[in-house]
Amino acid sequence: MDGNGRWAQRRRRPRMIGHRAGARAVNVCIDFCLRRGIGALTLFAFSSENWGRPEEEVGALMKLFLNALEREVDELHRRGVRVRFIGDRERFAPAIRDRMQAAEALTAANQALDLSIAASYGGRQDIARAARALAVEVAAGRLRPEDIDEAAVAAHVALADLPPPDLFIRTGGDHRVSNFLLWQLAYTELWFTETLWPDLDETLLQRALDDFAQRERRFGLTGEQVAQAGGAA
Ligand code: IPE
Ligand code: MG
Numbered sequence: 767m768d769g770n771g772r773w774a775q776r777r778r779r780p781r782m783i784g785h786r787a788g789a790r791a792v793n794v795c796i797d798f799c800l801r802r803g804i805g806a807l808t809l810f811a812f813s814s815e816n817w818g819r820p821e822e823e824v825g826a827l828m829k830l831f832l833n834a835l836e837r838e839v840d841e842l843h844r845r846g847v848r849v850r851f852i853g854d855r856e857r858f859a860p861a862i863r864d865r866m867q868a869a870e871a872l873t874a875a876n877q878a879l880d881l882s883i884a885a886s887y888g889g890r891q892d893i894a895r896a897a898r899a900l901a902v903e904v905a906a907g908r909l910r911p912e913d914i915d916e917a918a919v920a921a922h923v924a925l926a927d928l929p930p931p932d933l934f935i936r937t938g939g940d941h942r943v944s945n946f947l948l949w950q951l952a953y954t955e956l957w958f959t960e961t962l963w964p965d966l967d968e969t970l971l972q973r974a975l976d977d978f979a980q981r982e983r984r985f986g987l988t989g990e991q992v993a994q995a996g997g998a999a
Pocket of ligand 2: 768769938
């Protein structure tokens with residue numbers, strides 16, 4: 767969700783105004799997913815690197831985050847959204863951690879949309895954690911090193927219970943993944959737009975879906991193989 771700061775700067779307003787507008791765009795995105803029956807949405811709200819921003823901005827973002835948790839969770843629950851947080855939540859203040867946990871507990875049985883908020887998240891951190899969890903299993907004698915394969919790692923990274931993402935959308939004009947779901951994105955279709963996150967609307971999201979629908983996903987196979995499998999299905 768990139769471009770909040772530039773959105774505000776273009777209006778000669780403080781960056782925080784952009785972050786607030788960005789929070790509104792989150793609702794646009796969630797509404798779109800609910801209406802279109804998209805089963806899972808993961809939002810990169812705050813990276814493990816974002817802690818390095820000026821203290822004032824980090825503090826204001828934390829306040830915005832806490833407010834959003836207080837304001838939005840009941841409505842999300844009412845609409846059948848299951849909420850979870852991925853990332854290093856130990857770094858957040860207790861008030862935020864409590865709200866995160868309460869939101870997850872309240873919405874755990876919901877089925878309309880799996881909403882994951884990546885907060886204090888980094889893809890490398892995610893993979894390192896999975897490696898550590900597997901090492902603990904090995905040290906305890908419950909797992910042999912030779913049993914560590916892709917499936918074992920996949921089972922220990924974030925969102926292990928969901929299918930890998932189909933589509934990655936980055937706003938704000940930069941063409942990089944910036945340490946988002948590194949493991950999970952291996953075969954995800956990447957889609958980039960100059961549009962700044964606060965300007966996100968339904969038309970843009972629909973354009974991303976239309977582009978996605980045109981792509982041929984081969985997963986390492988040949989085009990002929992994919993066409994055959996499609997014909998057989
Ligand atoms: C993304 O917007 C939001 C967060 C990282 C919290 P930015 O703050 O990165 O916006 P730009 O890139 O400065 O425009
Ligand atoms: Mg940015």
